[in-house]
Amino acid sequence: MTYRLQTLLFPFLLNGCVSLPDMAPPLSAAQMPHRGDLVAEIRHVFGDPQVLDSGRYLIYDWTTDRQMVLVPVGYTGLSGATVTAGHRFRMRIVLDDTQRVSSVDCSIEKLDSSQLSELGCLDPAGMRALAGPAEWHELADIAGLADVRFWHSEMSGSNTNMVLSPNGSLLAASDVQNRTWIVDLESFTLVGHSDNTPPDFWSLKGIPEPRAAFTDDEQRVAITQGDVISLLFRSGDRFTPEVQLTVHDLKVAAFDCCSDGLTGLGAGQASRITLGGETRDTVEGEGRLKFGVSGVAVTRRSPSGSLRVAALDSASLKPSPRAIFRDNSHENLVLDPRNDFARHSAPANFEFSRDGRWLARNSCRHLELWDSSQLFDRLSNESTEVITPDAAMVMTLSSDPGYDGGCHGPIAFHPGGKMVAAASKKAIHIWRTEGGTQEILLDFEERGHGLHVVAIAFDATHHLVAVASDYRGTLYVARWSLPDTL
16 A cells, blocks of 8 residues: 555656745846836835845845755655756846946856846856966975865864965965964965964863964064964064064954054953063953944944954854954954854955955955944944945856855955955955956866865965865965956
8 A cells, every 4th residue: 555655646756846936036027127227116126135235235146946846765755855946146236326226237147158248247257268377286285284284174174274465475374283384375385384382172271273464564474372472573585483472361463554563352352562562552342343234233332442343243153253443544454263163154254455444344245345434433332323335246156156155255455455356155256446346257167166265365466366275175375367457
């Protein structure tokens, strides 16, 4: 009887499909927005934006023609299910002062260049062609690094800390033994290292991993681990130990504008630390900025003063990254006390521009730029008023986008401020900061699957440098030449 019932149900299960509600209509049922369209018409057709709804920028991200298909599993007759989908869409709509469409950028998965051009969407193939071929190197090819491990088997295979210098010529990489190695990426040689306190994964308190920070002139590197800061100085082609500082209750520190001092973050406080070991400008307490679909709101005010600390609360993971705001915006910086596993799993990452004017937020689906002086001023008043981004740029869907989960989300500003780069899960996107037009897409199609971006930087010779990992501990350094017209 059971066998007969399974036989009768088999055709039904094999062909059983349940349609799922789409988040927005397919292109066959809706025209793409055009310049001059009213925002009310856009919302009537496409609904409310899923990603950003700031009043000036609308960013949609949806998949159409979704169905749950039921199929039998083996000889049991029990049904399993999988979800099939048609096209995936990503669209940015820019509105003018009269709430009419000013411009539209969009990207569609599974369409070729001619179809994208016909619809007026961004063409990933065309943006890939603007950059020169990438040069790839494995970090393990460097003498002395062949047997060094840069990924945590104890932390789901997440990478250890990787930091590029501002001009992309140096890499500071920490291994699982808490040693930090400094690599010259132009000669691809090892130019220094620092032995820090080895980890103890069985300790309830744990030993913090090292964090590195370079000065803008790349002559000094600070390596912080807990309460200890080790400073190394560049002498010729080598980095040698200079001084060691002890600062109480320090989580992470980084150079700000100048080579003669650092900013350190402790438990809810920030301090200016001189190379002589003195601390000043200590601030107790911090504000909190909450990011949402419509913008950012101050959910906890910060103490008044010339230095303000704000937790960037865009994730449930704690602790969150902190923005350090100063009267002199050139000294603004983001300090991230999260361990690498938490940082790699976060839905957004943050970075200030070189001049401190912009606070960038990379959600791996889009990039937002916020006026740092506006955020600084609003932090003194806790209110429900939402601050909208000054610019929002949409991430292009590449031919194999996957999903945005697990994106590390690094950000880099061009030294001159005219370009900004941000990484999604499998690609690096470059825009002009003025106007937010996307110029270049760099992805890893020729390297196969599984690579993700760990760190990026613009170098001094019109290149972009990236550190990428394949989740098995193999680290690559890639360099692309960029067009002189950018």
